[in-house]
Amino acid sequence: MPLDVLIVDDSAAIRKILQRVLKQAEVPLGQVHEAGDGLEALDKLKAEKVSLVLADINMPNMDGLQLLTQIKASPDLKHLPVVMVTTEGSQSRVMEAVQLGAAGYVRKPFTADQIQRTLADLT
Amino acid sequence: MTGNQTTAAPLDPAAVAASIRAATEEVFSTMLGLESTPGDYAVVRDAPGAIDGVVALIGLAGTWVGTGMVSCSASLACTLSAHLLQGEEEGRRQAVDDEVLDSLAEITNMILGNVKNFLEEQLGPMGLSIPTVIFGRNFTARSMGEGEWVVVPFACGVDHLEVRLRMTPARQPQPLRHGFAPPHAMRL
Numbered sequence: 001m002p003l004d005v006l007i008v009d010d011s012a013a014i015r016k017i018l019q020r021v022l023k024q025a026e027v028p029l030g031q032v033h034e035a036g037d038g039l040e041a042l043d044k045l046k047a048e049k050v051s052l053v054l055a056d057i058n059m060p061n062m063d064g065l066q067l068l069t070q071i072k073a074s075p076d077l078k079h080l081p082v083v084m085v086t087t088e089g090s091q092s093r094v095m096e097a098v099q100l101g102a103a104g105y106v107r108k109p110f111t112a113d114q115i116q117r118t119l120a121d122l123t
Numbered sequence: 124m125t126g127n128q129t130t131a132a133p134l135d136p137a138a139v140a141a142s143i144r145a146a147t148e149e150v151f152s153t154m155l156g157l158e159s160t161p162g163d164y165a166v167v168r169d170a171p172g173a174i175d176g177v178v179a180l181i182g183l184a185g186t187w188v189g190t191g192m193v194s195c196s197a198s199l200a201c202t203l204s205a206h207l208l209q210g211e212e213e214g215r216r217q218a219v220d221d222e223v224l225d226s227l228a229e230i231t232n233m234i235l236g237n238v239k240n241f242l243e244e245q246l247g248p249m250g251l252s253i254p255t256v257i258f259g260r261n262f263t264a265r266s267m268g269e270g271e272w273v274v275v276p277f278a279c280g281v282d283h284l285e286v287r288l289r290m291t292p293a294r295q296p297q298p299l300r301h302g303f304a305p306p307h308a309m310r311l
Contacts, residue, residue, distance in 0.1 A: 010253065011229040013207055013222065017154075058232065058251050087236025087251070090243045108233050109153040 002030030003123060006048070008041040008055040008067065009085070014108075018054060018085070018115065025116040027123050038062025042070060045077055052122065054115075057086040057093070065100060072101040081122050085110065134245070134290055136273045139238070140164035143275045143286050146237035150230060151279070155206040159284070162276040170272070171287070174263065176200065177219060179231035179256045183239055185249035189270075189290035191235035193227065197258065199282040200227050219258050228254040234286060242290065 007018045015034045022029055033048050035041035037059040044050070053071065057064035064084055071077045081103035088094075089107045097105055104118045144161045151159040171178075171194065178194040195203070197219050204226035231254045239249055270291040277284045 011225055011232070013204070013226045013229045016208055058236070058253070060253050087233050087240070089237065089240040090248070092248065108236065109150045111153055 001051070002028040003119070004030040004033070004049050004051045006033045006035060006041060006044055006050045006053045008035045008038065008053060008059070008064065010036050010056065010059045012036075014056070014085075021112045021115045022119075024112060025119050027116075027119050038064065038067030038070070041067055045071070045080075050080065052119075053080055053082040054085050055082055057084060057088045057097075065097065068097065068100045068102060083118055083122070085115070134242075136164065136166045136271075139242075139273045139288060139290075140275050142238045142241035143234070143273065143288060146234045146241075147275070147277055147284075147286055149237065150233045151277075154230075154233065155203060156209065157203075157206055157279060159277040159279050162278065164273060164275045166271050167274055168271050170263070171285075172263065175260045177224070177227050177256065177258045179227050179254045181231055181235045181254045182252035183235070183242070183249050183290065184252070184293070185243075185247055186293055187242070187246045187249070187290045188293045189288060191231070191238065192287040193231040193234060193284065194287075195227075195279075195284040196282055199279060199284060200224075200258075202280075202282070203227065203230060203284075224256045224258060228256045231256075235288070238288060246290075 005022055007015050009015050019032055022032055033044050033050065035044050039062045055064040055067055064086065068082050071080055071082055083104035083106060084097045084102050085106045085108060087108045094105050103122060106114050106118055148159055151157045174194055176194060176196040177200040178192060181191045183189045183191065200219055200223050204223040207226045207230065236251055239251055243249055270289050272287045272289045274285060274287045
């Protein structure tokens with residue numbers, strides 16, 4: 001099954017980098033969607049078919065942990081794996097994300113290999 | 124530490140400078156494929172003088188509050204953006220555009236975000252603001268607050284970049300928020 005991915009980050013540069021890394025990954029890739037914050041991501045999740053979410057934490061309007069909470073509280077979305085891709089690297093923040101249901105955690109700055117290994121673990 | 128305590132013990136500037144060096148070098152090597160050579164750090168009371176180029180500001184808030192700044196010439200900002208977005212853009216960009224400003228914002232977010240991870244080990248949880256990026260000639264940037272800046276210069280080829288951080292104990296501990304808008308004052 002091809003992977004339909006939603007990239008959620010307020011930085012257009014990071015969205016572009018992640019798009020490129022996804023295209024280079026050895027996993028079958030379907031559609032890649034983008035959102036600039038958690039609120040826009042929830043709209044995209046209602047409108048598009050998505051099988052994986054890559055989300056930053058520090059974002060305006062709705063941050064990544066709030067987005068993760070909303071996804072896991074939704075009967076329609078809670079099955080979605082959500083990987084946090086963020087500068088937030090403290091143990092407490094990682095634990096918080098895991099307790100909220102994050103499927104993975106990649107700290108920025110990241111290598112393409114780290115992202116691709118995380119994808120491989122989830123597929 | 125609990126969220127109600129304010130830690131007033133001074134931060135060790137050498138340790139802060141070391142964390143800035145480590146974070147900057149990691150971002151340069153991992154995301155940009157560039158080498159950055161750190162210079163000696165300085166502790167200064169004054170904000171930077173007139174700036175020609177690009178400056179990015181980011182706020183930190185918890186039991187301590189502060190501001191981080193990354194500044195460089197327009198030319199280096201273009202080079203950094205081209206390297207960050209490598210694969211799509213070959214060579215150097217010619218002018219500072221939205222993509223260059225966004226790239227510098229993200230580079231600042233990664234550098235100061237990782238410095239924040241170091242600071243949190245001593246000062247407890249902190250929130251990080253959305254970066255503000257300014258591009259212009261002969262402008263000054265001020266952040267509200269007190270205290271001294273730890274300043275670390277980096278050479279990158281023939282150009283240079285400067286990372287600054289100033290932290291002071293909060294009069295009242297700030298609630299932990301991610302992606303808040305920082306108060307900055309600018310004189311253009």
